[in-house]
Amino acid sequence: MKIYRANLLWTPTPEKFEIIPHGYIAVSDEGKILSVGEQNPIENLSEKSRNSIESQSKVNASLGEVIDFGDKLLIPAFNDLHLHAPQYRNNGLAMDLELLPWLNTYTFPEEMKFKDLAYARKIYTRFVHELWMQGTMRAAIFGTIHLEATQLLAQLLQDAGLGAYVGLVAMNRNSPEDLRNSTEQAIHDTIALDEQLGRNGLVKAIVTPRFIPSCTEDMSHALGVIARERQLPVQSHLSENISEIEWVKQLEPLSTCYGDAYNRYGLFGQTPTLMAHCCYSDDKEKALMRANGVYVVHCPTSNYNLASGMSPIRSYLNEGIKVALGTDISGGHYMSMLRIIQYAIQTSKIHYAQSHGQVPFLSLSEAFYLATKSGGTFFGKVGSFEPGYDFDALVVDDSYLNFANYSLQERIGRFIYIGDDRDIRVRFCLGKELKEPQI
């Protein structure tokens, strides 16, 4: 067991931050949270249990000393539920086109490079380092069609101690010849990745059709079958851009909506499913997402950068649809979930303004909840400070921001809006302190 002391801030529910000044959090050797409170749990042991141990010093030695982070903040680490590792080189670039021409012009040519394992190592090493740097301890990641490169990505994540679902991308139409895999290959490689990674570690496989326009009926069907047979989760894209939605209507005339196309293939909540973007989901699609427990992964920076639009997150929440957040690099330009929290709130404020105040905007605690506990549910008990949860946490030194008697409530707001990776001093994933990965 280890015991940490710091200013604890977390969101067990979206409504508000739970805050304990100089609180204690006890963590088992397996990395699970045992207790969270105002008192040192060792000092709270009953007299009986105290007496059963010879001395207090021995208690401390056997149960772990208190590691005191002083006046620093301790918060749940971030969970990024949608991003593309092979697009890391393109961060901050190539944002002068909408989604479909952007894919063809900038993104597919970059992803083709991952046939070269040396190139993949160079880029994926930096990608994993940045996940660590930004305090993102869990992520749902798109790789490419290349098995070796995707296995390498998974290995680098494991080496860093990070948690992730990693997807071998399946795509066999409407992309360059060199960036297509056959249905057989995609199924084979997805199974190979799953078997390599197994189910007991922090890094696992996820079924990853790129999106409907990239996958023939045959491929989508086969992916749905292995998702069900192997009980693998699914990730893809949904209703991101108007032209894309029109295209899907032509490609899938039998589907009642874009989401229904996935649904017909067993790729829409039959196993846990992430759908990125959802800027334009109609009532049918929303009903299907709610009924099937599909997650909307809100990627606001990407939706701005690719001029896609603004996802109406408040309406999804009101309707009981699960929502998580994603950086979606390189449609999104930056891998910090702090920025995504800001943009999620800001986007909801434009919906508020454009609805003349009818649609309430997201509060800070709601958006933080989406980036921690809500996204964390995809990985198990992750993203909150509650007994039984994985201890995924960040130690934040905001002393340079804290020059004028700020409350802890104010300090978390300032860290989210003004802070950055410089302020994150210690990172824990499943109880383990993660050292900086080499680049």
Add this chain to the structure above:
Amino acid sequence: MKIYRANLLWTPTPEKFEIIPHGYIAVSDEGKILSVGEQNPIENLSEKSRNSIESQSKVNASLGEVIDFGDKLLIPAFNDLHLHAPQYRNNGLAMDLELLPWLNTYTFPEEMKFKDLAYARKIYTRFVHELWMQGTMRAAIFGTIHLEATQLLAQLLQDAGLGAYVGLVAMNRNSPEDLRNSTEQAIHDTIALDEQLGRNGLVKAIVTPRFIPSCTEDMSHALGVIARERQLPVQSHLSENISEIEWVKQLEPLSTCYGDAYNRYGLFGQTPTLMAHCCYSDDKEKALMRANGVYVVHCPTSNYNLASGMSPIRSYLNEGIKVALGTDISGGHYMSMLRIIQYAIQTSKIHYAQSHGQVPFLSLSEAFYLATKSGGTFFGKVGSFEPGYDFDALVVDDSYLNFANYSLQERIGRFIYIGDDRDIRVRFCLGKELKEPQI
């Protein structure tokens, strides 16, 4: 004279970046740019002028050695045309209300503290440090109603070597008693500030009515008179929020639009004028801005954070209205103009999406132009690398971002979208290298 060598990137026009790899820029002892080019201007001296000087080494000694920044980027420094120094403490806080209740609940109480000069020194010292840190060499700044504190702010800016217009805020209604000055006091104090600062330095006074709801007819009229008599520029707020605009209609029934209220008092382009926000300017207001040469100062983060809306910058540009950018702290949450460039582009992309592609979005070079040369025109010849311009520049070390054979065009994009103050290594204002101000 000094000669600097680096990768030069700037926007003499909005359409594209001018780029000279390892170019030379010669700067006079007065801080003015003498030449910009691919060749060392000393080596280009004609034989005749060479011969008139005894030896090349003496040329170098007298004219200045080349200071070579290697592979770093050298770009024009940023100009922030709207921000509130006394709101610096509130950055990243208090963004759960719209403009009018936000002013009453969070902003006015904070500004009242600046009666206390010790408090003003504490906050303004940090504010000036952050301007320097973020590479903002020129700014148009709101102070408070307090003369001493505003004079102190001007002094700190002068000490740091930064350029600014500093405003003594005039407001005599619809605010707490302790945050009102009389017309006489506001005029007296504005003149006192102007006389203290004079017209020859980098820091000057600007007439600053808070906004129409804060100023009686009497006060606005008197401010218009001194602006004209003393030929002082003007800064204020315009058409930021729907409720504000409705209120102004009630307060100023004779005005044809919000802007016309300022215009009737001689505060709308009769001298150079900055109007922040302009989210909802109608055709009449736009015509008046164009006719009078009024600058729209686009503050996109503030417009998001206060749920004001989105200013249609592309339409202003198309109609020939001057546009600059501002961080508007603490409505805006962060003082980096890099972020403002991002948000300006992103906001224009939402207009593009919502207009179904009818309104083109801002390009990277256009938004950079707004943050440098366009805003710079308010200060004279500032914001570009052209002969006769003030040498305001930033040396950017983007080496950690430049890991994969990026072009200079790509490097400036990545710095703008992913970089931050860490990358800014040297800052020049009017040719002088500015050392870090103490905090």
